[in-house]
Amino acid sequence: MLVAQAIDHQCELSMTNSKEDRSILAVQGKYLGIFICWILGNGCLFGFNSILTIEDYFIYLLPKYHPTRVLTLTYQPFVLTISAVFTYHEAKVNTRRRNLVGYMLFFLSSLALVILDLATSGRGGIASFIGVCTIVAVFGIAEGHVEGAMTGDLSLMCPEFIQSFSAGMAASGAITSALRLVTKAAFENSRDGLRKGALLFFAISCFFALLCLLLYAYAFPRLPIVKFYRSKAASEGSLTVMADLAAGGIGSHPNSSAEEGAAPPERLSNKQLLVQNADYALHMFLIYLLTLSVFPGFLAEDVGSHSLGSWYALVLIASYNACDLIGRYLPLVGRIKLASRKGLSVAVLARFVLLPAYVLLRRQARRRGLDGRAGVGAWAEQRVPHRLRPHRGTQRVQGSGAERAGQLARVLPLGGHICRGRP
Numbered sequence: 001m002l003v004a005q006a007i008d009h010q011c012e013l014s015m016t017n018s019k020e021d022r023s024i025l026a027v028q029g030k031y032l033g034i035f036i037c038w039i040l041g042n043g044c045l046f047g048f049n050s051i052l053t054i055e056d057y058f059i060y061l062l063p064k065y066h067p068t069r070v071l072t073l074t075y076q077p078f079v080l081t082i083s084a085v086f087t088y089h090e091a092k093v094n095t096r097r098r099n100l101v102g103y104m105l106f107f108l109s110s111l112a113l114v115i116l117d118l119a120t121s122g123r124g125g126i127a128s129f130i131g132v133c134t135i136v137a138v139f140g141i142a143e144g145h146v147e148g149a150m151t152g153d154l155s156l157m158c159p160e161f162i163q164s165f166s167a168g169m170a171a172s173g174a175i176t177s178a179l180r181l182v183t184k185a186a187f188e189n190s191r192d193g194l195r196k197g198a199l200l201f202f203a204i205s206c207f208f209a210l211l212c213l214l215l216y217a218y219a220f221p222r223l224p225i226v227k228f229y230r231s232k233a234a235s236e237g238s239l240t241v242m243a244d245l246a247a248g249g250i251g252s253h254p255n256s257s258a259e260e261g262a263a264p265p266e267r268l269s270n271k272q273l274l275v276q277n278a279d280y281a282l283h284m285f286l287i288y289l290l291t292l293s294v295f296p297g298f299l300a301e302d303v304g305s306h307s308l309g310s311w312y313a314l315v316l317i318a319s320y321n322a323c324d325l326i327g328r329y330l331p332l333v334g335r336i337k338l339a340s341r342k343g344l345s346v347a348v349l350a351r352f353v354l355l356p357a358y359v360l361l362r363r364q365a366r367r368r369g370l371d372g373r374a375g376v377g378a379w380a381e382q383r384v385p386h387r388l389r390p391h392r393g394t395q396r397v398q399g400s401g402a403e404r405a406g407q408l409a410r411v412l413p414l415g416g417h418i419c420r421g422r423p
């Protein structure tokens with residue numbers, strides 16, 4: 001009897017220690033993980049934001065080919081197609097390999113921009129235009145790999161990770177705008193200053209893409225909190241995290257033996273996930289349909305003369321990116337965070353009221369000969385309201401369902417990109 005009691009006591013102690021270890025792993029490395037997610041979110045859109053922010057150089061280099069319109073139209077179909085294909089075949093895709101390929105393409109594309117400009121000595125022409133369009137298409141393929149995969153991967157983890165990733169995506173626009181303003185100002189009075197500033201800007205983008213690749217490949221999978229959540233996802237039936245577990249030094253998920261007798265969670269189809277989150281899906285579609293009808297299309301249409309000269313486009317893009325950054329951080333403020341699904345629907349639909357006000361303000365600015373500074377405020381106001389919600393949709397499903405829900409959440413905005421019409 002004494003031996004049996006001792007064994008039972010030892011088992012209870014081991015179970016208690018196991019629970020304590022798991023609770024420690026669930027928070028260990030959390031803040032470093034949030035920072036890395038922020039960096040990875042930056043890298044996800046840093047390439048395309050670089051293309052948008054450097055439009056003053058492309059307009060100077062390729063004035064006959066309407067780069068503002070064509071580059072956006074070249075980019076978006078590749079993102080939508082790649083994201084949709086990967087979402088449909090989610091269960092068969094190695095998420096780690098998909099992300100590594102995406103970040104590698106970001107690095108190679110950024111490097112290709114530098115090589116192309118050096119090879120052509122900064123001359124325009126049809127060859128340069130085709131080369132830039134090809135590189136932009138590769139940027140689209142890279143984002144199709146990374147954005148959905150990272151969103152789905154982080155949906156398996158704590159909400160702060162995916163919120164930080166989203167905030168990093170917004171910060172990439174603000175950072176690229178700041179870098180472009182600095183590089184343009186630094187070389188403004190020098191000979192061939194526009195090209196020198198653009199080359200420095202491309203080189204910085206290339207370095208940042210390489211940093212993201214190294215962080216995701218070596219640093220992120222080794223964080224204890226990441227190992228914990230990926231092991232938990234594997235125990236809930238996710239099949240796409242095995243390579244990530246191996247990269248973190250875990251051969252098999254530790255919860256498998258404890259839950260060996262439990263039935264695996266039901267795997268929901270993409271249709272079922274869409275039905276469960278139909279309101280969120282519609283919100284994402286409408287948000288980007290309206291936003292992308294203004295940005296970057298406004299620059300494609302408003303090509304008149306302005307007192308800001310070549311700085312005009314940069315100021316508008318910087319205003320947009322700054323308000324985008326603020327809007328994505330607003331869900332972190334608990335008092336103004338919208339948690340009600342009805343409230344979210346009202347907020348999304350209310351944004352459309354700003355569209356006629358925006359059009360009227362733009363007409364008044366043209367009539368009175370304003371230089372577009374009034375339009376900056378209206379454009380900025382377009383962006384802030386649509387981020388007043390956290391990433392909540394994926395918290396209602398488990399395992400692979402959460403991952404696929406996160407990927408669907410990135411495909412639907414791309415539909416808004418395409419359906420908005422011309423850029």
